[in-house]
Amino acid sequence: MPELPDVEVFRRYLENTALDQPIEKLEVLAEDVVEGVSVEHLRSRAEGRRFRSTDRHGKYLFAELDNRDWLVFHFGMTGYLAYFKEETDKPGHTRALFHFAGGYRLAFVLQRKLGMITLTEDTESFVKGQGLGVDALDKSFGLDEFKRLLRGAKSGIKSALTNQSHIAGIGNIYADEILFQARVNPKALVGQLTDHDLERVFQAMKEVPETAIECQADPARMPGHYLLPQREEGGTCPRCQSEIKRTRVSGRGGYFCPRCQPG
DNA sequence: ACATTGACCTGAGAGC
């Protein structure tokens, strides 16, 4: 779930639910999801504060406190946020829980503990420290820079797209969707692609996440020509009705249409 | 210096 579009949806969710409310208590239910700072320190910085603004870079979500600290959330493969009031609505695998003055809570949920929470004073230096590349949807990130980043890459196009140190935000699922929309085979090497291929990949890299965000990152709401709702073996290509095939690209499962994305 | 693989963590679903 948590690639760029999902994290952007979480960001807006936090913005629309939890902003400006006094944080009475931060309950950490799994201490190992707090990284870089002690749980005590994190709690002491957050309690008594409010979330003032939010930001996002790639798959990282930032929430600014009114003391100018930033909480950083990473959602791993399974994370999400849940805002609720009744104890019975608390999701399983809640790892941290913000209790607000009005009785509402915001849960940071991870099934697998591959995500984390940390603290930073400066989001830009955090991004730099993580070695993250430009956010895929950054307005100033244009075709020329895209070509420059990929030129010289010896890897496959899918690895290049999901390499967070080049471009931040694209993961396994959306890489498949982008390559499907661009009609490029997921096993293609960057060096084999024509300029025209790269232009289509670039355009899809901009359009797909934008559209996914509009659809709340929910495959059921996505346009009929999207692969995502059909992303399973035996699924049907929305363009040519061929059978969707599964493949393995650098250790990860991928799905594609052999006819629309010939290799 | 780069690219790919395995490990990390936990649960769901398939097959026996």
Add this chain to the structure above:
DNA sequence: TGCTCTCAGGTCAATG
């Protein structure tokens, strides 16, 4: 039912 195996949208360290 219960066991084992494989897989899952993340990154990072260790390999090639």
